[in-house]
Amino acid sequence: MRRSGLNIMARLMVLLGPLVPIMLVTIIFGVLGFLAAIAIPILGGYLLLYGMGMDQSLNPGLITGAVAVCAILRGLLRYGEQISGHYIAFKLLAVLRDKVFQTLRRLAPAKLEGRDKGNLIAIITSDIELLEVFYAHTIAPVVIGVITSLIMTIFIAAYSGTLACIAAAAYITVGLIIPIVTSRIGKRQGMEYRDSFGVLSSYFLDSLSGLKEVIQYGCGKQRLSTISEMTHELEGKQKSLKKHEGVTRALSEAAVLGFSFVLLLAGLHLQTAGQISYSGVLIPTIALFSSFGPVIALSQLSNNLLQTFASGERLLRLLDEQETVEEVTTGSHPKFTGAGWDNISFAYDGGAVLEGISIPVTRGRILGITGRSGSGKSTLLKLLMRFYDPQTGSVQISGQDIRVINTAALRGLQSYVTQDTFLFNDTIEANIRIGRADASPELVEAAARKASVHEFIMSLPEGYRTKVGELGGRLSGGEKQRIGLARAFIRQSPLMLLDEPTSNLDGFNEAIILKALDQEREGRTIVLISHRESTMNIADEVYHIKL
Numbered sequence: 001m002r003r004s005g006l007n008i009m010a011r012l013m014v015l016l017g018p019l020v021p022i023m024l025v026t027i028i029f030g031v032l033g034f035l036a037a038i039a040i041p042i043l044g045g046y047l048l049l050y051g052m053g054m055d056q057s058l059n060p061g062l063i064t065g066a067v068a069v070c071a072i073l074r075g076l077l078r079y080g081e082q083i084s085g086h087y088i089a090f091k092l093l094a095v096l097r098d099k100v101f102q103t104l105r106r107l108a109p110a111k112l113e114g115r116d117k118g119n120l121i122a123i124i125t126s127d128i129e130l131l132e133v134f135y136a137h138t139i140a141p142v143v144i145g146v147i148t149s150l151i152m153t154i155f156i157a158a159y160s161g162t163l164a165c166i167a168a169a170a171y172i173t174v175g176l177i178i179p180i181v182t183s184r185i186g187k188r189q190g191m192e193y194r195d196s197f198g199v200l201s202s203y204f205l206d207s208l209s210g211l212k213e214v215i216q217y218g219c220g221k222q223r224l225s226t227i228s229e230m231t232h233e234l235e236g237k238q239k240s241l242k243k244h245e246g247v248t249r250a251l252s253e254a255a256v257l258g259f260s261f262v263l264l265l266a267g268l269h270l271q272t273a274g275q276i277s278y279s280g281v282l283i284p285t286i287a288l289f290s291s292f293g294p295v296i297a298l299s300q301l302s303n304n305l306l307q308t309f310a311s312g313e314r315l316l317r318l319l320d321e322q323e324t325v326e327e328v329t330t331g332s333h334p335k336f337t338g339a340g341w342d343n344i345s346f347a348y349d350g351g352a353v354l355e356g357i358s359i360p361v362t363r364g365r366i367l368g369i370t371g372r373s374g375s376g377k378s379t380l381l382k383l384l385m386r387f388y389d390p391q392t393g394s395v396q397i398s399g400q401d402i403r404v405i406n407t408a409a410l411r412g413l414q415s416y417v418t419q420d421t422f423l424f425n426d427t428i429e430a431n432i433r434i435g436r437a438d439a440s441p442e443l444v445e446a447a448a449r450k451a452s453v454h455e456f457i458m459s460l461p462e463g464y465r466t467k468v469g470e471l472g473g474r475l476s477g478g479e480k481q482r483i484g485l486a487r488a489f490i491r492q493s494p495l496m497l498l499d500e501p502t503s504n505l506d507g508f509n510e511a512i513i514l515k516a517l518d519q520e521r522e523g524r525t526i527v528l529i530s531h532r533e534s535t536m537n538i539a540d541e542v543y544h545i546k547l
């Protein structure tokens, strides 16, 4: 569902919250600043009237002094407006980033398992950045534009009601009608541009992640040509946005000249009819012509707004996204007495994966799960960790549906090892300690020994203190996997979930790890997925999933 510009704006405004007083300061500075700027040519007009001998009641010295004061005030007020406006904007960007990260925490892990990481990165980086336009260059200018135009209309009305009506029509046309009409036409373009940008980021990120495959299979040229095609398309979209921007600008400038001319003609007509004096023509004409600044700012803002609204919409869509699984912050903290899948059926968006599966997990035993690739083995573990909830049936731990168990308590009961372990750019020791933050160095070493990785770590330049990043990606799949196992061993959680934990290991290391697992079975329950018969041999019972 596409939101309206007003709706997006209202939602983004709500986020302003406690910064409203500072926004008021920005608006006051802005209005006074514009009035000081407009006053300069008007005062010039009065000097002209005095010079031409048409109004000798004026005091030229006072007027010249007032011009100087207005000029200085203009600078100071503009500075104050900019500084307070940008303070709000950057403060809010920090708040928004925080909100996005909180949302990602809420939506993870299901959201991060998906394929649109490039899109997420675009939202976190450029979309949020673009909202600066809204907070620093939209809200205050709109209010400043309205107030300044009102004051100027009242000022002109002091000379003539008719001229004031023309001025009001001019402000409304330039500041409201033109921006609304042109932004309606260009809104789709703004959205399309941001979307294409997201698609290109995703594709680019994908190509970088798969660089080895790209080189190995020689598809660099094809990837590059797709990237240039996408860039080309993006350029086209940007061009049409720019064209739109040009037309908007031309329209508003034509309107400014047109209305000033109409006001002048109307003024002359009224003067000929004897309804106003010569100063009644001159001062309102100068006043109108020099007071379009704030409303012109509004018509130009609509061009940036197209992209800003598109960014705002993408951000709000993410913030509003419903999590696949809601975190349980209250809930029970059971002691582990066993687990199981009870007549569960589960489908991802793409279609059914598991149907009517019931498998008990008995405490203190090793349950092996086999099945063809894609039959849903890893999905079973993800259901047990509550990355997703099954559509029917229930996943249970200690006889309770895991939907009623406190999520943090649930995580505390489990450890999880996959085929590819992610290592953070930190020391090896810190990477193992992720399993248990308060573990002593002795415990870290004991876990590494169990995972058959201690000797390898000791061969590194700084042993356990070696930074993973400094190894420049030289860790093999098997070494990483063993560090992942050490993490799981150190956690000492009652339920270990192992998804192909030996897939990258040679027979020797596999044997050491299986022995360690066998010794771990005391007080521990293990769910083990493997295609390897040698690994499966340690399972007490094996469940085979049929497709």
Ligand SMILES: Nc1ncnc2c1ncn2[C@@H]1O[C@H](COP(=O)(O)OP(=O)(O)OP(=O)(O)O)[C@@H](O)[C@H]1O
Binding pocket: 113, 114, 348, 349, 350, 353, 371, 372, 373, 374, 375, 376, 377, 378, 379, 380
């Ligand atoms: N996040 C996801 N969104 C949509 N479909 C998914 C997702 N993750 C997995 N699938 C699909 O669900 C099915 C089961 O996947 P799963 O990873 O559980 O299989 P598996 O038995 O562990 O396979 P393998 O032995 O190859 O690891 C597959 O068809 C897979 O494409």
